[in-house]
Amino acid sequence: MNILILGSGGREHALAWKIKESKHCDKVFIAPGNAGTATTGQNVPIEVNDFVKIKQFVIDNKVSMLVVGPEDPLVNGIYDYFQAQQDWKGMVIAPSKYGAQLEGSKAFSKKFMERHGIPTASYAEFNEQTYEQGKAYIAAHSLPVVLKADGLAAGKGVVIAATHEEALNTFEEMILNKQFGEASSKVVIEQFLDGIEVSVFVLTDGKDYKIIGHAKDYKRIGEGDTGLNTGGMGCVTPVPFMDNAFMEQVEKKIIHPTIKGIAEEKIDYKGFIFFGLIKVNGAPMVIEYNCRMGDPETEVIMPSLNADIVDLFLAVYHGGLKEVNIQPASRSCVTVVAVSGGYPGSYEKGKKITLPDLKDNKESLVFHAGTKLDGNDTLTNGGRVLAVTSYGENIEQAAEKSRALLKQIQFDGMQYRSDIGYEFK
Numbered sequence: 001m002n003i004l005i006l007g008s009g010g011r012e013h014a015l016a017w018k019i020k021e022s023k024h025c026d027k028v029f030i031a032p033g034n035a036g037t038a039t040t041g042q043n044v045p046i047e048v049n050d051f052v053k054i055k056q057f058v059i060d061n062k063v064s065m066l067v068v069g070p071e072d073p074l075v076n077g078i079y080d081y082f083q084a085q086q087d088w089k090g091m092v093i094a095p096s097k098y099g100a101q102l103e104g105s106k107a108f109s110k111k112f113m114e115r116h117g118i119p120t121a122s123y124a125e126f127n128e129q130t131y132e133q134g135k136a137y138i139a140a141h142s143l144p145v146v147l148k149a150d151g152l153a154a155g156k157g158v159v160i161a162a163t164h165e166e167a168l169n170t171f172e173e174m175i176l177n178k179q180f181g182e183a184s185s186k187v188v189i190e191q192f193l194d195g196i197e198v199s200v201f202v203l204t205d206g207k208d209y210k211i212i213g214h215a216k217d218y219k220r221i222g223e224g225d226t227g228l229n230t231g232g233m234g235c236v237t238p239v240p241f242m243d244n245a246f247m248e249q250v251e252k253k254i255i256h257p258t259i260k261g262i263a264e265e266k267i268d269y270k271g272f273i274f275f276g277l278i279k280v281n282g283a284p285m286v287i288e289y290n291c292r293m294g295d296p297e298t299e300v301i302m303p304s305l306n307a308d309i310v311d312l313f314l315a316v317y318h319g320g321l322k323e324v325n326i327q328p329a330s331r332s333c334v335t336v337v338a339v340s341g342g343y344p345g346s347y348e349k350g351k352k353i354t355l356p357d358l359k360d361n362k363e364s365l366v367f368h369a370g371t372k373l374d375g376n377d378t379l380t381n382g383g384r385v386l387a388v389t390s391y392g393e394n395i396e397q398a399a400e401k402s403r404a405l406l407k408q409i410q411f412d413g414m415q416y417r418s419d420i421g422y423e424f425k
Contacts, residue, residue, distance in 0.1 A: 001024055001025065001026055001063075001064040001065060001310075002026055002027045002028075002029070002061055002062055002063045002064060002065075003019055003025055003027070003028050003029070003063065003064070003065045003066075003067060003310070004028075004029045004030075004031060004044070004054070004057065004058055004061075004063045004065070004066050004067070005019065005028065005029070005030045005031070005037075005041075005067045005069060006030075006031055006048045006054070006066070006067070006068050006069050006070065006073060006078075007030070007031075007033075007048060007068075007069025007070045008030075008032050008033055008034050008037075008048075009034070009069070009070070009295050009369045009370070009382075009384075010295050010296055010298070010299050010337075010367045010368065010369035010384065010386075010387040011069050011070075011292075011293055011294070011295035011296075011298040011299070012030055012033065012034075012037060012069040013030075013034065013036040013037050013040065013299075013367040013368050013369070013387075014298045014299045014301075014302040014303070014367050014387075014389075015067060015069060015293070015298060015302065015309075016028050016030050016033075016037050016040040016041050017040055017302065017365070017367070018302040018303075018305065018309045019067070019309055019310060020040055020041060021308070021309075022308045022309060022310035022311070023308060023310075024308070024310040024311070024314070025310060027041070027042070027061075028040065028041035028042070029041055029042050029043075029044050029057075029061065029063065030042070030043050030044065031043070031044040031045070031046040031047075031048065031054065031057070032044065032045055032046060032047060032048075034368045034369070034370070034371045034372060034381070035368050035371035035372055035373045035378045035379075035381075036366070036367060036368025036371060037368065038373060044057060048068075048069075048070055048072060048073045049072055049073050049076055051073075051076075051078060051081045051082075054066070054078075055081075055082070055085060055088060058088055058090060059087060059088050063090060064090045064091065065090055065091045065092075065093065065310070065313060066078075066082065066090060066091070066092045066093065066094075067093045067313070068092065068093060068094040068271070068292065069292060069293070070292065071100075071103055071104070071152060071290065071291065071292055072152065073094075074094050074095060074097075074100040074103070074104075074271075074291050074292060075097070075100045075101075075103065075104035075152060076097070077096075077097035077100075078092065078094055079092050079094040079095060079096050079097065079100075079268070079270070079271075080096055080097045083096075083268075091270075091313065091314075091316075091317045092270070093270060093271045093272075093313055093316065094270065094271045094291075094292075095267070095268070095269040095270070095271050095291050096267065096268035096269065098267060098268070099206075099262065099267040099268060099269040099291065100291045102273075102289040102291055103152075103288070103289055103290045103291040103292075104151060104152055104291075105150055105151060105186075106125075106148045106149075106150045106151075106188040106288070107125045107150050107186055107188055109288065109289050110123050110125070110188060112261060112265075113286060115261065116257045116258065116260070116261035117257060118253070118254055118257050118258060118261075118286055119253055119254070119283070119284070119285045119286065120285055120286045120287075121146070121190045121191040121192070121193050121285065121287075122190070122191045123188050123189060123190040123191065124137055124188075124189050125150070125186055125187065125188050125189070126171075126175070126186070126187055126189065127175065127185060127186045127187070128175055128176070128185070131171075131175055131176065134171055134175070134187065134189065135168060135171065137189060138164060138167045138168055138171060138189060139164055139168070141164075141167070141189065142191075142192075143161070143162060143163065143164065143192075144160050144161055144162050144192045145160075145161050145164075145167050145189060145190070145191075145192060146158065146159070146160050146161075146189070146190040146191070146192050147159045147161060147167060147170050147171060147174065147187055147188075147189055147190075148187065148188045148189075148190065149174055149179070149180045149183045149184035149186075149187060150183065150184070150185070150186035150187060150188055151180070151182060151183030151184070151185075151186075152183055153180040153183045153184065155231055156180070157174075157180050157183060157184065160192060167189075171187060171189075174187050175187055193278050193280050193285060193287070194280065195278040195279045195280040195281070195285075196216075196241065196278065196279045197216065197217075197276070197277065197278050197279075197287065198214060198215070198216050198239050198241075198242060198277050198278075198279065199214060199215050199216070199217065199274060199275065199276055199277065199294055199297055200213075200214045200250055200254075200255070200274075200275040200277060201213050201214065201215075201272060201273070201274055201275070201293060201294075201297070201301055202255060202259075202272070202273050202275070203271070203272055203273075203312050203313075203316055203321065204259055204262070204269060204270075204271070204272075204273060204316070204321070205269075205270055205315075205316045205317070205319075205321055206259075206262050206263060206267060206268060206269040206270065207259070207262075207263045208259070208321045208322045209255065209259045209273075209321065210312060210315075210321050210322070210324055210326065211251070211255070211326075212301060212305055212307075212312070212326065213237060213238075213300075213301040213304055213305060213329070214237060214238065214239055214242050214247075215235050215236065215237040215239065215294075215297040215300050215301060216235065216236050216237075216239045217232045217233075217234065217235040217294065217296060217297055218232065218233045218234045218235070218417065218420055219231075219232060219233070220233070221233065221339075221343070221344060221417075222417070223417055223418065223419045224419060224422070228344050228345070229344070230339070230343065230344045230383070230384070231295065231344070231383070231384055232294070232295060232296045232297075232337060232384070233296075233336075233337050233339070233416070233417045233420065234296065234334070234335055234336045234337055234416075234417055234420030234421070235296045235297050235299065235300045235334070235335045235420070236300065236332070236333070236334050236335075236395050236398075236399070236420065236421045236424065237297075237300040237301065237304055237329065237332070237333050238304075238328075238329055238332065239424075240395070240424050241279065246279070246282075246284070249283060249284055250275070250277065250284045253283075253284060254275060254277070254284055254286055255275065258273065258275075258289075270316050270317065271291065271292070271316070272290075272291065272292050272293050273289060273290075273291065274289065274290035274291070274292065274293060274294050274297075275289065276288040276289070276290065295369070295384075296335045296337055296369075296384075296387050299335040299365075299367045299387040299389050300333040300334065300335050300389060303333050303365060303389055303391070304329040304331075304333045305326070305329075306326060306327040306328070306329065306330070307324065307325070307326045307327075311324060312324055331391045331392060331393060331398070332391070332392050332393065332394050332395045332397070332398045333389060333390070333391055333392075333398055334389070334390055334392065334395055334398035334399040334401075334402050334420060334421055335367075335387045335388065335389040335402065335420070336387075336388050336399065336402040336403060336406060336416050336417065336418075336420050337369070337384050337385075337386070337387050337388075337416060337417075338384075338385050338386040338387075338388065338406060338409060338411075338414050338415070338416045339383055339384050339385060339414075339415055339416065340370070340380055340382070340383050340384075340385055340413055340414070340415075341412070341413025341414070341415060342413070343383035343384070343415075344383060347383055347413070348380075348413070349370075349379070349380055349381050349382070350374075350379050350380065350381075351379060351380040351411040351412040351413060352377050352378070352379055352411060352412075353371065353377075353378045353379065353380060353385070353386070353409070353410070353411040354409065354410040354411065355378065355409055356405065356408040356409065361405075363390055363391050363392075363401055364388060364389065364390040364391075364401055364402065364405045365388075365389045365390075366386055366387070366388055366389075366405070366409075367386070367387040367388075367389060368385075368386060368387075369382060369384045369385055369386060369387055370382015370383060370384055370385045371385060371386070380411055385411065385414070386409065388402045388405050388406050388409070389402065390402040390405065394424075395421040395424040395425075396421065396424070396425045398421075399420055399421045402420070403418055
């Protein structure tokens with residue numbers, strides 16, 4: 001079958017790489033893609049929210065399956081759009097617009113967790129009409145306190161405030177000054193949870209599910225988890241503390257009641273769920289849901305997944321998801337992200353990238369995130385530029401292989417963290 005992936009980052013390159021391996025895949029298209037996806041499949045110059053052009057493309061190119069990478073088209077209702085079409089009846093790996101609110105609205109997801117007894121931080125929500133009550137709530141809240149813009153804010157809508165003054169200023173910026181536009185018209189104020197973060201990924205048809213992996217990513221720009229937050233500087237899997245006993249807790253207390261809640265509420269959902277978790281005093285709690293794969297987590301989950309990913313997608317649509325067999329990952333996998341100088345602040349694009357020849361390298365992969373082609377040259381085109389992923393007998397060995405390969409890659413201003421996986425040595 002022909003398969004179209006929407007998106008242009010490292011996540012989509014990793015998905016394209018995995019999908020291309022499938023026995024079911026004849027041709028893989030990526031819209032709009034990047035310089036790396038151009039070597040894996042065929043890039044298509046269509047933006048991810050242009051549903052009309054996407055529909056015409058899938059009809060013209062006999063595409064049977066649409067895999068949605070980023071969150072925007074999910075929240076904008078791409079699944080519902082294609083469900084309503086009469087002239088294309090392919091498979092869309094995505095939740096409905098209503099289901100995508102689990103990511104698209106912090107308040108929606110909090111209320112869902114409350115209804116189904118899923119452990120998460122205590123919270124309250126406020127808007128412009130309840131602004132004064134929100135200020136009083138913050139003034140009485142213990143510190144630190146977490147403020148979240150309710151809607152999608154490109155990963156920038158969460159602030160952990162160390163003082164009441166910072167929290168009140170942030171609240172004013174979000175609500176009154178429309179810092180994130182409509183996304184911060186409502187603000188969720190949460191209890192701060194202190195623990196170790198980890199992510200678990202499942203595929204679901206809305207009734208059954210299959211866990212496809214777990215990972216720990218590193219958000220801070222600097223060594224030892226210091227400096228500004230980023231979209232992710234690296235990732236490791238499997239996570240050593242995710243033993244059978246802890247995973248049983250995650251499944252019993254979080255995954256199972258989430259899927260049961262989706263089924264009970266008759267939410268149409270055929271896709272990924274990313275459980276952003278935190279381990280607090282030995283027990284898992286939910287920080288957030290995402291309705292798609294993470295980035296850079298996808299860059300370790302896909303290389304580690306011992307299954308045909310398209311088999312899983314087909315089971316989502318045709319049944320048998322519970323019966324699909326996934327063998328545990330046989331080795332560790334570590335991704336280290338190379339970023340542009342200045343990131344996550346302002347940075348320049350268009351820097352020429354020098355890449356080594358990888359055709360004989362069976363231990364490492366390079367997934368492109370923010371790149372573009374200019375003739376025969378590959379140029380930087382974003383803050384996070386490349387994700388270098390390697391296998392190893394343990395996390396330390398895999399991380400060393402990724403660092404060694406990064407030393408062979410060059411572009412002006414390139415930087416990366418050399419300590420990804422540092423706590424698991």
